[in-house]
Amino acid sequence: MAVIADRCPGIQVTVVDLNAERIAAWNDPDLSQLPVYEPELDAVVGRARGQNLHFTTAVEEAIAAADMVFISVNTPTKTRGLGAGQASDLRWVEASARTVAQAARGHTIVVEKSTLPVRTAEVIQTILSAATGDGNGCSFSVLSNPEFLAEGTAIPDLEAPDRVLIGGDDPAAIAALAAIYGQWVPAERILTTNLWSSELSKLTANAFLAQRISSINSIAAVCEATGADVREVAKAIGADSRIGAKFLQAGPGFGGSCFQKDILNLVYLYRHYGLEEVAAYWEQVVTLNTWQQQRIARLVVTRLFGTVSGKRIGVLGFAFKADTNDTRESPAIRICRDLLEEGAILQILDPKVEEGQITAGLVQPAGGGEGSWLPVADVHQAASGADALLLLTEWQAFAQIDWPAVAAVMRQPAWLFDTRAKADGAAARAAGLNVWTVGEGSG
Template sequence: MKISVIGCGYLGAVHAACMAELGHEVVGVDVDAQKVALLASGRAPFHEPGFEEILSRNVEAGRLTFSTDFADLAGAQVHFIGVGTPQLDGSYAADLTYVDAAVTTLAPHLGEHPDGPTLVVGKSTVPVGTAARLAEQLAPTGATLVWNPEFLREGFAVQDTISPDRIVYGLPGDADLAERGRATLDAVYADLLAQDIPRLLTDYATAELVKVAANSFLATKISFINAMAELCEATGADVTALAEAIGHDDRIGKKFLRAGIGFGGGCLPKDIRAFMHRAGELGVDQALTFLREVDSINDRRRDHVVNLARHALGGTFEGKKVAVLGAAFKPDSDDMRNSPALDIAARIESQGADVVITDPAAGPRLREERPYVTVADDAHTAAAGADLVLLLTEWKQFRELDPAALREVVARPYLIDGRNALDPAAWRAAGWTYAGIGRP
């Protein structure tokens, strides 16, 4: 089957490469000529484990091409929309400019396909009600719209596309159109469905809500354990032991129960805010008022680490060197959007500290995008002469650091573990003053 993917950012590029890996002929379209040229050469414009391998393999095999010209979509039966929906400037709302532009530009290229119904498949995360509006816009073209939300975790995006834990189809209300959409998308995902991956058939609104509801639940779980960390610090309790104890309850589970500096990235923060905004538009804003506190708790964690750092340095950052381990919002990614690590580093630097940052993947991008930031190649270089070390992104390289060796290069062996990723006993035994989040 010939497929197009509109939008070749993180979501679209990974989806395009994975669809080609499944054997489809895929063309990715994006307005960014530089990004298209990079992808067309088989090189990844971002860090994602396993992505560049399948990208280059399928480009070389001729199954995957990239273009800036919508005319190159000719002949495709299925068109995926994978453009971004960032937070609107000055508002909590999602900015649908790119989604609307993709549909408007795609529409003139749609029509009857010799192999069956033409299908437009939305993958972008959008406010509930968007799919119904777009379906009306596409109706004159004869194309059927299905909303097929993505559930990618950065660092696991290839795995989550090739072998997801579920597949959701948001289908139109018309039974005939719904059946056409289901059958065509089943053909696209035939190899995945053969793995007995659960496939859920819903209406448009439910499919749109699945992604934002899932992200809101995860954000709530993270902020819950961070709220517990605040209580633990006030009482002398240990939040890691607390999390382990409650995590044994299979109704709660252990995942997303590590206290730390909070969540960031391009999805969770803007998705929960857009969810709140949309609830307000629908007149049910009180149903999601708890998400305001989830967001507030998350922001407080950054303030807390800055305060911990100031206290560790005797009440002032002036004239002190601080090494920051981590710039990406999570490990196995170079994504620095709404990164708690970068935000904390910037706040500390603005208060007079000499800050040096290192990150295995985001470091090179940070040098290029923010040349005014001091970036080191590795943890030992960053920590040389440091009065304080902050672990803010839990990369494996940082978790496996030898505390005795690192102590040899610092001016003062004081570490704040903002992710509770290290063994306090091992670091204290090596002579470090260790401070975690919500730990004695």
């Protein structure tokens, strides 16, 4: 919404939320205090806020004044009941649709922006149609406009998108939304489909990207066993124009708010339609991702003489990827939990993730391990007294570590476990550390 406001000065954009604290943070004069960290976002918000970008808790008033409403709420995986563990929880989508139905005036275009299961638009249409029959003069058109941005590069992804996808069956509504994007996106990059194809395209895009991550991580494991180097393999296969070089970086597995959730939703969809073999195929992508994280934790324990109980391990990075403060489904969570279960003392450093987020991620079930953790302010503190450093997020700062100084405060023999191939492994070895890098075989 900030980018739309920035690129379309003639359009008034109002972001609403029931959470007053969050809205206050978006309105904070100090742009460094925005509730979401994203490179360049502060500048975009700073240019538009107070001009044609507004943040408020006055939900009904904003809907009543709107010609177009974007539903952009969370759609987590259900934790109980029908479809638990796979199906999406649509309670907030339904609640939003009901609020729109009650508050809207005149004709309103309702746009699905959340990542949703196929045919969710049918639910929204049914709720809105009930309001139309109340004789209040309201009418609605429903569109699907899934978002394909990546966290960490969201602003450039929005300013120069590969494509904008709009699904719907009302040509006038499609044209109205396309005209907004058309103020900065070339017409040939604005694609239109029916509603169901648009909803499925978002799930499929995320599934394909996640599949590539699990695939290259499976190759990394055999590289370590045989003496090959996964980076050399990735470069060779990425040079094939049919494959391409993107999403071929081996690591601790995928995280974030979408990949696992969307694949599991596809699995649920396939099983609903009796496509068990296809469901099992996509489910294996998630299974392999979990295996990679468990493999890394086991490897750390094995290399540290089979036990990490009472040993200090410096953890470099907790966000699921660099240039974001998002920790949802971060690989660091499962890996750190496994090490805590083994009794490790974790010294965790992340330049953008707050202590409260780490606490929430590492809450262990009753009867969890005897390990503990503490936040630290820099790499030197993370390494102090540690038997190992475990690099989990590819922050640029971790490529520029003073390894002699770090090695001097570690307990020897000390290890660097680099799950992102981000650190200077040669410099770490020269400083006296043992080094394991994901996908790098010892021959």
